[in-house]
Amino acid sequence: MxxxxxxxxxxxxxxxxxxxxxxxxxxxxxxxxxxxxxxxVEELAALSLATSYYFVLYLLGSGFAIAVMPLVAAxxxxxxxxxxxxxxxxxxxxxxxxxxxxxxxxxFSDPIFLALGQQPDLSLSMQDYLRIAGWSMPFxxxxxxxxxxxxxxxxTQIVLWSTLAAAGLNAFVNWVLIFGNLGAPELxxxxxxxxxxxxxxxxxxxLAAYAALAKDxxxxxxxxxxxxxxxxxxxxxxxxxxxxxxxxxxxxxxxTASAFMMGWxxxxxxxxxxxxxxxxxxxxxxxxxxSSAATVRAGNAFGQGDTVNLRKxxxxxxxxxxxxxxxxxxLFLGIPDLLIGLFLDPAEPHRDQLIALGVSLLxxxxxxxxADAMQVMALGFLRGVxxxxxxxxxxxxxxxxxxxxxxxxxxxxxGMGGVGIWLGMAIGxxxxxxxxxxxxxxxxxxxxxxxAEQI
Numbered sequence: 001m002x003x004x005x006x007x008x009x010x011x012x013x014x015x016x017x018x019x020x021x022x023x024x025x026x027x028x029x030x031x032x033x034x035x036x037x038x039x040x041v042e043e044l045a046a047l048s049l050a051t052s053y054y055f056v057l058y059l060l061g062s063g064f065a066i067a068v069m070p071l072v073a074a075x076x077x078x079x080x081x082x083x084x085x086x087x088x089x090x091x092x093x094x095x096x097x098x099x100x101x102x103x104x105x106x107x108f109s110d111p112i113f114l115a116l117g118q119q120p121d122l123s124l125s126m127q128d129y130l131r132i133a134g135w136s137m138p139f140x141x142x143x144x145x146x147x148x149x150x151x152x153x154x155x156t157q158i159v160l161w162s163t164l165a166a167a168g169l170n171a172f173v174n175w176v177l178i179f180g181n182l183g184a185p186e187l188x189x190x191x192x193x194x195x196x197x198x199x200x201x202x203x204x205x206x207l208a209a210y211a212a213l214a215k216d217x218x219x220x221x222x223x224x225x226x227x228x229x230x231x232x233x234x235x236x237x238x239x240x241x242x243x244x245x246x247x248x249x250x251x252x253x254x255x256t257a258s259a260f261m262m263g264w265x266x267x268x269x270x271x272x273x274x275x276x277x278x279x280x281x282x283x284x285x286x287x288x289x290x291s292s293a294a295t296v297r298a299g300n301a302f303g304q305g306d307t308v309n310l311r312k313x314x315x316x317x318x319x320x321x322x323x324x325x326x327x328x329x330x331l332f333l334g335i336p337d338l339l340i341g342l343f344l345d346p347a348e349p350h351r352d353q354l355i356a357l358g359v360s361l362l363x364x365x366x367x368x369x370x371a372d373a374m375q376v377m378a379l380g381f382l383r384g385v386x387x388x389x390x391x392x393x394x395x396x397x398x399x400x401x402x403x404x405x406x407x408x409x410x411x412x413x414x415g416m417g418g419v420g421i422w423l424g425m426a427i428g429x430x431x432x433x434x435x436x437x438x439x440x441x442x443x444x445x446x447x448x449x450x451x452a453e454q455i
Contacts, residue, residue, distance in 0.1 A: 007309070007316035011293045015320065017156035019289025021147070024163035026285050028170045028199060030278050032192045035174045037275070037343050041350075043189045045267045046125035048274025049118065050109075052256045053126070054133060057105060058140060059252045061098035063245025064091055065144035067237050069292065070384050072152035073299025084149075085220050086233035088211075091145040092226070094237055099138030106134025116260050122267070125189060132193035136200040143200065146207035149222070152296055158214075162206050170199040243388035247379065247395040254399040254428055258407055258421050265411075269418050272354050275343040276361040276422075280372075283328040287373045290321050291380030298384020314381050314440070321373045332366040360419050368426035374433030378440050387444045394435040403428020 029051060037044040068091040075083035105112075109130050113123035147159050176184045177191025187194065212223045255277065262273040294317040301310035331339070340358030344351050382391050407424025410416050416423065 004312055004316065007297075007313045008319065011290065011297060011313065011317045012320060014154060014156060014296060015290040015293030015317070017160040017289075018151060018292045019286045021156070021160040021163040022285035022288050022292075023282060024160065024167045026278075026281055027167045028196065030282065031167065031171045031174055032196065033274060033278050034343055035171075035178050036189060036192055037271070039178055039188055041271055041348065042122070042267065043125070044274065045263075045271045046122055046129065046189060047192065048270055048277075049113070049122070049259055049263060050126035050129045050133075052252075052259045052274075052277075053109065053113075054106070054130060054137075056249060056252050056256050057102045058137065059248035060245040061095060061102065061137070061141045062144050063243070063248060064094040064098065064237055064241035065141055065148050066244050066248075066383065067091065067148075067241030067388075068145055069148040069152045069295050070299040070302070070386055071236060071240065072149055073296045073384070074303035074386070076152065077300045077303025081220055083233075084153075085222055085224065086230050087237055088145065088149045088220075088222055089226055090230055090233040090237045091148070091241075092142055093229070093234065094241065095141035095145050096138050099141045102137050103134055106130040106137075118260075118263055119267075122263075129189050129193045132190060133196045136197040139200040139204040143204040143207050146204075146211045149211055150207070151292060152299065153217070154296070155214075155217070158210055159207075162203060162210070165206075166199050166203040169202060170195050173198060240386055240388055243392040244383065247388070247392045250392070250395040250399045251375075251432070254403045254407075254425055257404045258425055261407060261411055261421050262418055265417060268350060268354060269357065272340070272358045272361065273418065275340055276358050276365065278343070279332075279339050279362065280365045283324070283331075283369070284372060284376070286324045287321050287376050290317050290324075291376045293317065294377065294380040295384040298381050299386075302385045310385070314377075317380070318377060321377050322370075325369045325373050328369050329366045332362045332369070336362040357418060361422055364419055364422035364426060367423070368429045371426060371430040371433045375429055375436055378433065378436035381440045382436065382444060385444045387439070390439055390443075391436050394439065395432055398432035398435065399428045402431050 032047060032051070033044065036047045068088055071087040072084050075081075075087070107130075108127075110123050110127040113126055114120065118126075147163075150156070150159050173195035174192055176182050177187045177194055178189075179191075180186030184191075208223070211217060211220075259270065259273060259277075263270045294314060297313040297317070298310055301307075301313060336359040337355050339362065340355045341351070344354060348354070379391060382388065403425055405424075406427045407421040410420030410424050411418065412420075414420055
């Protein structure tokens with residue numbers, strides 16, 4: 001029986017670089033927010049809602065990439081290298097198709113924003129941004145497939161360092177194109193879109209080349225006969241990945257709905273909402289990294305039919321996540337004005353007013369840190385044992401039947417404004433976390449099939 005301290009160490013060593021890679025990926029969005037925020041508040045408001053819209057579609061499509069991780073982990077536990085290649089290759093297929101299918105939703109986004117109550121000038125700016133940045137979607141999704149593949153094989157260091165390099169590249173191109181440095185034209189919001197597109201293309205090329213050509217990975221022949229369909233593996237990835245994507249869509253939809261509601265209040269409220277979301281997303285990436293590590297560990301245990309180590313690994317991941325929750329709450333309540341101020345131009349005339357609103361939103365974010373961590377960790381466990389359909393139902397109910405209506409009622413009917421909108425999000429996240437944890441501990445974790453029983 002594996003000692004508990006070994007589980008703690010394994011989750012930490014696997015989760016830390018994954019968390020770092022997620023933070024590096026997020027830093028691309030944070031860099032965009034900071035630099036565009038320095039450029040102008042109107043541009044920041046447009047970027048905030050445009051990127052929320054982008055990530056709704058991205059998260060739906062990324063379910064297929066995420067599905068590759070537990071499938072590869074289970075195949076590794078069974079020493080099935082052919083299965084590793086099959087599911088990764090079909091993950092690339094599905095992700096490419098999904099990314100291309102989303103392009104029209106970016107190209108013709110202006111009418112969608114207008115129908116959702118946004119101002120005409122703001123809607124047009126968002127469409128201009130998305131008509132450029134939207135082309136990055138296929139590259140972004142396929143890069144996610146290779147990240148999942150490499151993570152499941154525990155090559156997490158290359159995932160971390162490649163994403164950090166991409167973040168640095170994005171920051172440099174932003175500096176050049178947003179502000180017109182080094183003789184480049186001053187493109188503002190469009191410059192940020194071009195930087196994101198170029199960064200995602202470079203990251204995709206590097207990860208694909210590494211997965212295919214690295215010395216220790218060549219035996220997987222990951223791109224061998226990449227043009228040939230494998231409908232059985234295609235179906236495995238699709239059936240596991242679609243509920244994951246819909247689950248993530250339900251959650252991201254909660255946050256996107258909150259962004260639209262903040263836009264109904266004012267442009268300034270929407271801009272501060274975007275800043276507060278970036279800060280909370282940064283802390284969430286730690287939990288996401290631990291959740292991904294838990295998925296790999298659970299996938300290995302699931303592949304071997306090992307219930308005891310499955311539960312111990314999950315307990316270790318939870319302990320690490322709870323420690324991060326405590327630290328996050330201390331930061332959000334201790335130095336909220338400093339955190340919000342990092343994203344605003346010191347010369348901004350409404351700086352004090354914007355910081356005050358941001359401080360109140362971070363106070364609400366401190367309330368739902370435990371709930372947010374709980375639901376993402378539960379999802380990591382459930383994905384590891386390839387249980388994705390029931391969590392999807394829980395997510396839709398928690399976020400759309402409870403969370404979104406609660407945000408609207410508290411924000412507008414009760415006149416609580418942005419604070420009420422965020423409190424409604426906290427309620428939805430709490431319901432999701434409780435139901436998903438119950439599903440894992442009293443459902444799938446107690447009934448793991450032996451390898452011969454798995455499909």
